[in-house]
Amino acid sequence: MKDMISRRLERVREEIAKRKLDAFLVSNAVNVQYLSGFTGDDTVLLISRDKAFLVTDFRYVEQAEQEAPLFKLVRHKKGYFQRAMSIAKERKLKRVGIEGGAMSHSTFAVLERAFKRLKLEPQKPLVEELRMVKNAEEISLIRAAAHCAAEAYKSTVRGIRPGMTEMDIATDLEYRMRRLGARRGAFETIVAVN
Numbered sequence: 361m362k363d364m365i366s367r368r369l370e371r372v373r374e375e376i377a378k379r380k381l382d383a384f385l386v387s388n389a390v391n392v393q394y395l396s397g398f399t400g401d402d403t404v405l406l407i408s409r410d411k412a413f414l415v416t417d418f419r420y421v422e423q424a425e426q427e428a429p430l431f432k433l434v435r436h437k438k439g440y441f442q443r444a445m446s447i448a449k450e451r452k453l454k455r456v457g458i459e460g461g462a463m464s465h466s467t468f469a470v471l472e473r474a475f476k477r478l479k480l481e482p483q484k485p486l487v488e489e490l491r492m493v494k495n496a497e498e499i500s501l502i503r504a505a506a507h508c509a510a511e512a513y514k515s516t517v518r519g520i521r522p523g524m525t526e527m528d529i530a531t532d533l534e535y536r537m538r539r540l541g542a543r544r545g546a547f548e549t550i551v552a553v554n
Contacts (some may be wrong), residue, residue: 361397362429362430364495364497364498365395365396365397365428365430366430367495368394368395368490369395369407369412369430371490372384372395372407372486372487372490373407373409375486375490376407376408376409376457377409379457379483379486380455381455381456381457381481381483382408382409382448382453382454382455382456383406383407383408383409383448383451383453383455383456383457384406384407384456384457384458384483384486385404385405385406385441385444385445385448385456385457385458385459385480386404386405386406386407386459386462386487387404387405387441387458387459387462387463388459388461388462388487389401389403391459391462391487391488391491392404392405392414394487394491395407395487396412396414396427396428396430396431397427397428398414398416398420398423398424398427398428398431399423399427399543400416400419400420400423400424400427401420402416402417402419402420402440403415403416403420403424403440404440404441404444405431406444406447406448406456408448408451408453411432411451412430412431412432413431413432413433413434413444413447414428414431414432414433414434415434415435415436415440415443415444415447416433416434416435416436416440417435417436417437417440418435421433421435434447441463441467441471442471442474445471445474445475445478448475448478449475449477449478453478454477454478454479455478455479455481456478456479456480456481457481457482457483457486458480458481458482458483459482459483459485459486459487460482460483460484460485461485463482468480468482504541505542505546508537508540508541508542509537509542511536511540512533512536512537512539512540512542513533515536516529516532516533516536519532526551526552526553527551529551529553530549530550530551533549533551534549
């Protein structure tokens with residue numbers, strides 16, 4: 361996993377250079393996990409051409425240390441966006457790309473006022489474009505996840521009995537997926553019986 365994350369970071373850095381940015385701020389939770397391996401909440405990444413920072417709060421410090429060893433962990437106390445921008449300012453960065461669709465206009469305006477010397481530049485999808493192209497390792501993981509889901513589904517269907525509720529079936533399916541090695545489902549399990 362560490363090698364895969366390292367390759368992803370390298371691809372982001374290539375895009376940062378191509379777009380003439382000093383750094384890129386990642387706030388979409390799916391993209392945070394894709395680039396760092398970190399599965400917690402309330403976190404942003406600041407990736408420059410030579411450093412990668414994971415900014416989170418006290419709740420996730422231990423988890424972040426374990427899941428995102430390639431990132432310098434930074435705790436925030438007053439907001440992760442503000443702390444990430446403070447790091448950019450301390451490092452004398454000038455142009456910071458942001459995920460255009462992942463930050464509210466009000467947050468953008470607050471950051472622009474607070475960090476006048478930093479130019480925040482909404483970007484067309486960067487990480488999403490990288491995520492579209494899968495390497496052999498990622499394809500293997502997708503196949504394993506599909507196999508796990510299919511086997512759990514087959515097993516669950518065979519176990520359905522009269523009197524079971526939709527919740528019983530959903531719980532059984534999730535249990536079976538975990539037993540087969542899944543950490544969690546890709547989305548909330550939906551079971552509907554007619």
